Amino acid sequence: MNYIKEMLLEDLQNWYDVKGIEKVDSPSLLVYPRKVKQNIKRAISMAGGPEFLQPHVKTFKCQEVVDLLMNEGVTKFKCSTIAEAEMLAMSGAKEVLIAYPMVGPKVDRMVKLILVYQDTQFSCLVDCPAQAKHLSDHTHLAEVYLRVYLDLNVGTDRTGIRPGEKAEALFDLCKATSHLIIQGVHVYDGHLRQIDIKDRRQACNEAFEPVQELACKMEQKYGKALSVIAGGSPTFPIHSKREGVICSPGTFPYWDRGYALSLPEQKFTYAAVLICRVISKPAPDLICVDLGYKSVASEGPLENRVWFLDYPDLVPVSHSEEHMVLRITEDMNLTIGKLLFVIPYHICPTVAMYDRVLSIEYEKVSGRWATLARRRRINI
Known part of the structure; x- marks a missing residue:
């Protein structure tokens, strides 16, 4: 499928849809490589060439994204930890x-x-x-x-x-x-x-x-x-x-809701999506999902932690280690087991909560990327 056909297809359907997603446990973090590549190309264009870009790897922490950057000519990187530095060296930076x-x-x-x-x-x-x-x-x-x-x-x-x-x-x-x-x-x-x-x-x-x-x-x-x-x-x-x-810059390969709202001049696209499920309906106007603050960055105000792609009007009312409670309206058909796609407001610490992410290509799970540098130590 060529690039133009892919873009037209995305205009007709939800770009984040995944066939067989019901078999994937939640919460999980999905990454869409084609969108990552788009963001990388846009960043290089903004910088004026790969030689003027030294991206921070704190957001993605995995070798697969480093490889995508290096394939576009990026050779210099920035990081914050010894483990991130070792991951980069292992990748040939x-x-x-x-x-x-x-x-x-x-x-x-x-x-x-x-x-x-x-x-x-x-x-x-x-x-x-x-x-x-x-x-x-x-x-x-x-x-x-x-x-x-x-x-x-x-x-x-x-x-x-x-x-x-x-x-x-x-x-x-x-x-x-x-x-x-x-x-x-x-x-x-x-x-x-x-x-x-x-x-x-x-x-x-x-x-x-x-x-x-x-x-x-x-x-x-x-x-x-x-x-x-x-x-x-x-x-x-x-x-x-x-x-x-x-x-x-560091966030651009995956992007997040926080920067999409606060940096409107930067036209990067979402490339990382969380999935969660409705696990309870404790009251007629409430649901609970399996997206606690061990699963998504939660340093911001309660209303600025997650944004639901299919249900943008969902309002969080409480958040704990393994639970997030949301207020719903009568027209929302959110039954037990319903799967929801979520954009985090802050992707960087969210990624660090997952030992791997699932790569999604052509609506299918195409691979599993280890979040190698989320560890404090790899070898050294």
């Missing part, structure tokens, strides 16, 4: 940035990554002199060189150092340290989530200005071009317009 402070045993584990997976170029973040010394001491003892990025705080106030004199001094310290190789600067501005893209762009440009000044100053001082890795999903369309800047 060329460059992997662990965008997380390496402290305590994590430093030794990272050294092991460097020694075991020598075809992958690993790097991590640094945001203070004590951290730089800690990394330098460990890599010196192990006789390995560690690539680092200066982590700049532009208002998120989570990690990083503010651009300015202290950041310049830290850059100089890393440059002078024998076993650290400073590659450039890293900026995550996830606090910028204005619905209006014009307001978000203005705030993003203002936050990025001192970053650009710092990078230019260090390039002039040391006569070497620096890599600038910037942004997440909210500021992706803004940073993608900057010359030479590498963008690192």
Whole structure:
């Protein structure tokens, strides 16, 4: 079936339908590879080419999506855990940035990554002199060189150092340290989530200005071009317009309800769907489904956790470990055992709850993708 026919078919039926779905236990997470591929191609187009995209793997955590990205020319990736970094190395990724402070045993584990997976170029973040010394001491003892990025705080106030004199001094310290190789600067501005893209762009440009000044100053001082890795999903369309800047969104392969509503300018499509079932009718106007907060990300308000594709008017009224209670109307024919398709508001932590996802192609279960990096440890 060619692409045009597939698109026409989707216009005539629910794209998420699956033949034989009644045999699949719930809750389960379904992934639609063709839609994942569409989202990847759209992200690469927005970035201006695969060389300007360094996607974060925290959303999908599986080798199959890494393979799809690499098939489109993406070779650089970002992650937050040692397990995610190892999964990427096992997949043959060329460059992997662990965008997380390496402290305590994590430093030794990272050294092991460097020694075991020598075809992958690993790097991590640094945001203070004590951290730089800690990394330098460990890599010196192990006789390995560690690539680092200066982590700049532009208002998120989570990690990083503010651009300015202290950041310049830290850059100089890393440059002078024998076993650290400073590659450039890293900026995550996830606090910028204005619905209006014009307001978000203005705030993003203002936050990025001192970053650009710092990078230019260090390039002039040391006569070497620096890599600038910037942004997440909210500021992706803004940073993608900057010359030479590498963008690192993460949610786009699967997408979710939260970003679909808050980032309307980004035309990614849903590619991951939960299924659940009606397990009880405790009152005439209530049903209970098997979608507790052990099955879907639940850090948001109750009304902002799930969205039902066939029944968008369903309203959650309570949520517990294994149950979600929903208010129904008289015209909803929701009997015991009824299967429901659900889009989570936050897909990233939702994926981490499933040891595997089911891939769906041509309305059939086509495979099972292990969520390999949901584990804290794979081998190292």
